[in-house]
Amino acid sequence: xxxxxxxxxxxxVVKGLGRKPLSIPLKNVYDALQAHGSVAGAAxxxxxxxxxxxxxxxxxxxxxxxxxNGG
Numbered sequence: 001x002x003x004x005x006x007x008x009x010x011x012x013v014v015k016g017l018g019r020k021p022l023s024i025p026l027k028n029v030y031d032a033l034q035a036h037g038s039v040a041g042a043a044x045x046x047x048x049x050x051x052x053x054x055x056x057x058x059x060x061x062x063x064x065x066x067x068x069n070g071g
Contacts, residue, residue: 001013022052026057026060029046032045033068
């Protein structure tokens with residue numbers, strides 16, 4: 001990607017912008033939820049947001065009830 005330098009105005013080549021996406025496997029999320037019993041505790045252990053945990057579960061068709069009820 002080519003962007004303009006904010007200081008001098010010249011065009012500069014930049015490889016990528018932003019943070020690399022997380023890729024925490026479902027098994028790790030599942031194990032952390034089982035160990036902590038809460039989304040906040042699991043998110044803290046994995047170094048992600050609680051929303052990311054909900055996203056991983058939703059993308060894999062698993063609900064929070066399934067995790068805590070052994071389903």
